[in-house]
Amino acid sequence: MVEPKKVYAREMRFKGAFSNIGLDIGSFQVKLAQYKSRGGQIYLHQYGIYPLSEGVVEGGRVIDPETLGNQLRWIVRQRRFKKNKVNLCVSSQNVILRHVVFPMMSSKEIPDALRWEAEKHIMIPPEDAVIDYIQLGERVVEGKQVIEVLLVAVPKDVVNSYIEAVTRAGLYPEVVEIEPFSLQRTIQQTFEGRPMGPEPFLLLDIGGDGSSLLVLQGGNYCFSRTFNVGTFDFCRRVSELNEVDLETARRMVFGLDAFSVEGMTEVADELVQQIRRSLDYIVYKMRRLERDFNSLYLCGGGTFIEGLNKYLEQQLGVEINNFNPLSFVNLDRRFMQIESEQNLLSIASGLALRGWVL
16 A cells, blocks of 8 residues: 655644645646645645636636636636635746846835836836836845846736636635746745755746746746747647647657657757757856756656656756655645646645745
């Protein structure tokens, strides 16, 4: 008999017995996770991974809030989540991130300074965007001490479309954030109580219609970038070159010996080039990585493409491993099958943790 997974760590404090529902809405799937506390430890209370109807979400925008709301209402009833509060994130495809540096100033002065900078750095009128920032800390640039700030901007209509769908489902959106910070929270909880060290931690989340690279240094946000290559691009290219329908192409992409299929290497090379350009930018342009990196972790649907890990490893010259977003979670017997799905829950996991672990 398989024993339930147990995680032994220092006792933690929590805000309530149950976390909010972490809700990750992608273009092709919706992923949900909720945790509960027991004996000072984190347990998985419930999760769900469901396909979305075609055309409901496109390009990171909710096109049909009514249909999405109906689907979410059905899912929540099926899975019997506790509470109706959710933490959700908007797709990175519609998020503008800009690193901005200011002369040394107090934290109270930053919002006013940022308001003027926002007009220079975002391509949409400030009144049409939800704008926020994260203070990244101090560093030396050209011999001067400066404060580095991450400017975050999202079109208001994008945020409102997510909120409309969630409220139609009878859920209360308590937090709306961006994917990199959700992923960062999952990583930090994975290393909870253990120093991550000075070496950069690189995580590549390969989703359906895009991928996101996140770089942490010392456990803190350093850099992130979104790529326009996802698992659907593999399917589409295989469909075109092999003259098969998309469903047949999907089975070929996620089948055995996928890299023997025409079109797979071509798309993988596009992903490799985008990763290389991003890493060159952060090393040589931003001068943020002070140490070499020799490993990269993967999560998301791309982890189910056989041979992709090995191909990326060969092309990038780094060790590639799958990231387990539930390594810190205790699992009851009813969740033993989750090992085949846990790579899809990295964002939902980080969303569920927000504001819950004290």
